[in-house]
Each structure stands twice: as structure tokens, then as C-alpha cells.
Amino acid sequence: MAKCQCRWRRVLLCLCCAPCVLVGSLCVYISLVISYGITITGPAANIPQTLPKHFIAQGLTINGSLAPHPSSSFWDANYHRGALWNRLQVSIDRFYNPILMPKSRRDRYDHLHTSNDDNKKKQFSHPTAGFSEIGNLASIMDDFPELSLQMQMFVRSLHVRDYPVLIQPANLCGSGPRKGQGPFLLLAIKSQDLNFENRQVIRQTWGQAGRVAGETGEGRVVQRVFLLGKKDTELDVDVSELLQLESRHYGDILQWDFQDTFFNLTLKDVLLWDWLSAHCPQTQFIFKGDDDVLVRTAALLDYLQQQILQSGGPGSEGMKGFMVGDVIGAAIPNRVNSTKYFVPETFYKGLYPPYGGGGGVVYSGVLAMRLKRVSRRVHLYPIDDVYVGMCLHRLGVHPIHHPAFLTFDFPKKEMEKPCAYYTVLLVHKRSPAQVKKLWSEMRRNHSECQNTSLRKDTTGE
Incomplete structure (x- = not known):
């Protein structure tokens, strides 16, 4: 009889303590959730619910080991419309994009494409796979057969730049x-x-x-x-x-x-x-x-x-x-x-x-x-x-x-001035005979023209 009463007391004790244990665990859980919520909603971590259209993670565009990706391009980036050079350049840009291609992956690629004989890269230090992605040149350049021989040769050797x-x-x-x-x-x-x-x-x-x-x-x-x-x-x-x-x-x-x-x-x-x-x-x-x-x-x-x-x-x-x-x-x-x-x-x-x-x-x-x-x-x-x-x-x-770098020759009025060549640092398109003659004339007129000022921009720039 005493054993039976002891057993019942244990059962009652478990029934009374179990809810307390559960309630205590629930309170601890609620406290942790509230603390975590306060932490992430503080002013130092104001995370937007919807990312902007062109979101870029902070720290990826400027970094000591990663080069910044250009924000704009002077070429037409819509390479699906053709243009061989544009398509190839997009391939390089993607390769050097610090988000798409981390520096560690680029380094591994460069290591794999380095000659074991002379430890020198034979091609570009970027993937030449861009050429294989395009396929047949004629499929992109519809007018390739009609182009000049010089242009065709340039296109065919576009990926080569290491010459002895x-x-x-x-x-x-x-x-x-x-x-x-x-x-x-x-x-x-x-x-x-x-x-x-x-x-x-x-x-x-x-x-x-x-x-x-x-x-x-x-x-x-x-x-x-x-x-x-x-x-x-x-x-x-x-x-x-x-x-x-x-x-x-x-x-x-x-x-x-x-x-x-x-x-x-x-x-x-x-x-x-x-x-x-x-x-x-x-x-x-x-x-x-x-x-x-x-x-x-x-x-x-x-x-x-x-x-x-x-x-x-x-x-x-x-x-x-x-x-x-x-x-x-x-x-x-x-x-x-x-x-x-x-x-x-x-x-x-x-x-x-x-x-x-x-x-x-x-x-x-x-x-x-x-x-x-x-x-x-x-x-x-x-x-x-x-x-x-x-x-x-x-x-x-x-x-x-600098207007003293004269690409398209003197205007006619300037040419007639006795010290015209003392106003420039460079003038283009002169034959060897003209250079020789002008050099002699400039040496003869040095004392007269040595204080002549360089050309200034007449457009007001």
C-alpha cells in the first residue's frame, strides 16, 4: 500500500512540474526572439525590404584586390545586334567584373594558360573563349568576304599581340x-x-x-x-x-x-x-x-x-x-x-x-x-x-x-606670319625635304622669334 501511494505521488509531481518546465522554455524562446528582433531593426542595420533594380553589394566595387567595373561604356553594349568587337569586349568585361569573376578565379585561369617552357603568356590574359562563343566570323560579319584584305587579316589576328x-x-x-x-x-x-x-x-x-x-x-x-x-x-x-x-x-x-x-x-x-x-x-x-x-x-x-x-x-x-x-x-x-x-x-x-x-x-x-x-x-x-x-x-x-599640337596644318592667315612655326610644338604632314628646310629657317630666325607665344585655342575652350 505504501509503495502504491509513493508511485502516485511521483505521477502527480510530474504532472505539476511539466507545465512549469514548458512555460519556462516558452518564456526563454520569446525573450530570444524579441532580443534578435531589436538587434536587426536597429538604425545600424536598416535593410530595405525590396532591393533597388541595380543593387550592388557594398565593398565589391572598390577593393584593394578587385578592380572596379566601369559604370558606362562608349561602345554599344547590346552585342546581340552584331558588331564583332563589341561582343568580344563584353566577354572581357564579364571576365574582369569583380562580382561575376572574383580575382582568385582569374588568377587560376591565368596560371592554367601560362606556358611551362618560358613562363610567359602566349595570348591575352583574359579568356580567348570569346572567339569560340561567336563561332564563324562570317556568321557575325555578314560583309566579311567583301571587306578589304587588310581588314580581314586584322580580324583574323585580333586575339594575337605577342610578337618576337x-x-x-x-x-x-x-x-x-x-x-x-x-x-x-x-x-x-x-x-x-x-x-x-x-x-x-x-x-x-x-x-x-x-x-x-x-x-x-x-x-x-x-x-x-x-x-x-x-x-x-x-x-x-x-x-x-x-x-x-x-x-x-x-x-x-x-x-x-x-x-x-x-x-x-x-x-x-x-x-x-x-x-x-x-x-x-x-x-x-x-x-x-x-x-x-x-x-x-x-x-x-x-x-x-x-x-x-x-x-x-x-x-x-x-x-x-x-x-x-x-x-x-x-x-x-x-x-x-x-x-x-x-x-x-x-x-x-x-x-x-x-x-x-x-x-x-x-x-x-x-x-x-x-x-x-x-x-x-x-x-x-x-x-x-x-x-x-x-x-x-x-x-x-x-x-x-593643346592647340600647339597642330594636326591639320596652319590656317592660311597664320601660315603667312614670319614666326608661325614658333607658335607650335608639333606640326603634321611635312616631307623630309620640308622638315630640313624649315629646321634651317627656324635656326636662322631664332633670335627674332624666340619670345613668340605658343598657339592658343581660338574656339574659346
Whole structure:
């Protein structure tokens, strides 16, 4: 009987305690929920219920290891409407988009596409799969069979930009890539193998190398290099041996093994940037121009020295994005089939970004290194000046317009003035005979014209 009563007491005790335990657990749960609700609804975590249409997670657009994705493009991003270049560029943009492709994945891709033999990338550092995604070129470019042979060749080799060096200067900037001090100004002049007369006149006039005095009398180190490709020996005279002799005598020839056509002039820019990075990284300024221009080198040296002082020094922020020339803005592709600048809509759609046109521009050595890096993210384009503008756009750099870079010759009234050539830093389209004659005249008139001011913009800009 006593055992039975003890058993019943245990049952009653459990029945009385169980609700208390449940109620206690429920109270703890409610307290936790309330605390959590207060935490997430505080002012420091005001999370919208509906994300905006173009929401981007904070911290992904600007980061030390991730490059910001451009907010706008000068080209037509609607690649479904055709335009080969646009479609290929969209592929690169997606690859370098910090949200779609984290840096760790890009690094793995680059590692897999690196040669084990010489540890150098043979192609772009972005996926060349964009070409396979497009398929047959003719399926995108309906007019491909009707295009000029030069355009067809450019399109077929669009993904290749690594070409071997055939001739290069020895110790142009010192004994090693990181030793000594580079030149104040490097004259990088685009030429062709048969243009020996152009090169010779430049060497004797405005392109003299060594310590060159500015018009103020202060000397600066100037070096000179001519940029050449290779002509098709089946169509032209083979002058390779003569170029070797010229190189040994003057030490200023830099030649690569690619076809030297108008559309391949862009290669001279990107390959120059690579060469500078390896052999002449300490260069302060680079003049990049054609071999049919006249440059007032002494005045240019003075102008560049002024720019350094105004910007705060060679390593200033201003020098990181410094490029000056005859800037062309709001340009559009040339659709006239009979011109050498013709670019069909099946290849490119959109506007052109601002770019330095004409016979030459000057930019800082720091900017050259930045252009080298960003150019790997921009597909080659058949107009070299426009391509440089595309790379500048990616860097957020706007070139400086200066009317003393005279692209389209003097207005007639200015030409008649006795000191007209003292108002410019560069004038385009002059034959070797004209350069020689003008250089002699300018030396004769130096005392009379040395205080002449540079041209000013007559448009009020």
C-alpha cells in the first residue's frame, strides 16, 4: 500500500512540474526572439525590404584586390545586334567584373594558360573563349568576304599581340631595366622599313639624341627609337640587311615580327609599352608620333618641365594621367568604304572616346606603365589613336588638348606670319625635304622669334 501511494505521488509531481518546465522554455524562446528582433531593426542595420533594380553589394566595387567595373561604356553594349568587337569586349568585361569573376578565379585561369617552357603568356590574359562563343566570323560579319584584305587579316589576328623582337637598341636606357636614370624624353617614332630618308632627317633635326638644351638653356636627356614592323617580302623589297646595318650604326631601331600595315599600327603602341616596361621603365615622358612631323623639341622640353612643376613633381597624381596633344572628342567611326579609316558596323558600333589624334602625343612614363596593364583588358582596334583613347577611358584619364599640337596644318592667315612655326610644338604632314628646310629657317630666325607665344585655342575652350 505504501509503495502504491509513493508511485502516485511521483505521477502527480510530474504532472505539476511539466507545465512549469514548458512555460519556462516558452518564456526563454520569446525573450530570444524579441532580443534578435531589436538587434536587426536597429538604425545600424536598416535593410530595405525590396532591393533597388541595380543593387550592388557594398565593398565589391572598390577593393584593394578587385578592380572596379566601369559604370558606362562608349561602345554599344547590346552585342546581340552584331558588331564583332563589341561582343568580344563584353566577354572581357564579364571576365574582369569583380562580382561575376572574383580575382582568385582569374588568377587560376591565368596560371592554367601560362606556358611551362618560358613562363610567359602566349595570348591575352583574359579568356580567348570569346572567339569560340561567336563561332564563324562570317556568321557575325555578314560583309566579311567583301571587306578589304587588310581588314580581314586584322580580324583574323585580333586575339594575337605577342610578337618576337627582330631588332632592338642596346642599352638605350642604361645597363639594366632598373638601374640608372632613364631619359627625360623618349622620342618613339612610328616608321616603316623603306622610310630611311624620313628617319635620317629626323636624326639630323628635331630628333637628335643626347643632352638637348631647352629654349631656356637647361639641358635634358633625350633618346630616340624608331618603331617598325615587317613588310611582306613577296610584295616589297627585302631591306632586312639594310635595317641591320642602320641599327648597328645608329642604335635606334626597334622592329617586331608582324606585318607593318595601317591597321597594325596599334601593335606598335602595345608592344612599345611592353618594351618600355622591360628596358626603359624610368623614362619620364614619351613622345609617340609619326615620321612625317616636325617637332620643336627644345620648346617641348620647356613645356614638359613646366607641367612637372605645376603638377607637384614627377610622382604627383597629375603625372599619373598626363597626356597632351590634339584631342579629338565625340568622334564616330568612319563608314566610308573607300577611306583607309573605314570600320564597318559589323565590326564596331558606338562612339569613340576622346583621343589624341594627328601626328603625335606626349604622355608620362607612369601613364605608359598603366596603359600597358589596362591594354590587356581592351581588344585591339584597327585605328591606333582611337585604341589609346579606349585604354585611357578605362583608366579614367582624359587627355589634355593643346592647340600647339597642330594636326591639320596652319590656317592660311597664320601660315603667312614670319614666326608661325614658333607658335607650335608639333606640326603634321611635312616631307623630309620640308622638315630640313624649315629646321634651317627656324635656326636662322631664332633670335627674332624666340619670345613668340605658343598657339592658343581660338574656339574659346
